[in-house]
Amino acid sequence: MAKTPSNMIDLGTPAPDFSLPDAVSGATVSLEDYASKQGVLVMFICNHCPFVIHVQEELVRLGQDFEGSALQIIAISSNDVANYPDDAPEKMKERAREAGYLFPYCYDESQQVAKAYGAACTPDFFLFDADRKLVYRGQLDGSRPGNDVPVTGHDLRQAIEAMLSGQQVSSEQQPSIGCNIKWR
Numbered sequence: 001m002a003k004t005p006s007n008m009i010d011l012g013t014p015a016p017d018f019s020l021p022d023a024v025s026g027a028t029v030s031l032e033d034y035a036s037k038q039g040v041l042v043m044f045i046c047n048h049c050p051f052v053i054h055v056q057e058e059l060v061r062l063g064q065d066f067e068g069s070a071l072q073i074i075a076i077s078s079n080d081v082a083n084y085p086d087d088a089p090e091k092m093k094e095r096a097r098e099a100g101y102l103f104p105y106c107y108d109e110s111q112q113v114a115k116a117y118g119a120a121c122t123p124d125f126f127l128f129d130a131d132r133k134l135v136y137r138g139q140l141d142g143s144r145p146g147n148d149v150p151v152t153g154h155d156l157r158q159a160i161e162a163m164l165s166g167q168q169v170s171s172e173q174q175p176s177i178g179c180n181i182k183w184r
Helices: 050-066 089-099 112-117 154-164
Strands: 019-021 028-030 039-044 071-077 105-107 124-128 134-138 177-180
Touching: 019 105, 039 112, 039 154, 050 071, 050 089, 050 154, 050 177, 089 105, 124 154, 134 154
Parallel strands: 039 071, 071 105
Antiparallel strands: 019 028, 039 124, 124 134
């Protein structure tokens, strides 16, 4: 399994807008839909990546823990489905329902959203504040498949809690590691 780190784009980078179909509801999801939220977490994930599968239960817990809060969570899959059919929208819908995702799981068919965000791997996390400026990019926590570190979401949760409480998010951030996005 190849390990690709996230790009660690500059903190303060504005969130690129997007309009993508939610594979579960069929509705179009836009960043602008959440203008009233204090923060937005954009996660690039997919169905087949062992790194995403490893942290999937924690992604579900994040959705549960922050449902109805000032944070909106949005998941996006940008993988090439011609070569990775397990990541096709109908399979995304199945996975979201089976896992219990409480956040939109959007399909980026053109891959333009992943490129705009500088996403490199799955999972790749981007946390934006109320002004839609990047305050966190990096790992969920230090757990990886096979390293025996428990999946806790510590790093990302700490950043979310700091942002939501109006505190400065630490700039000491570690890149996420995962499978590379499957570009066409």
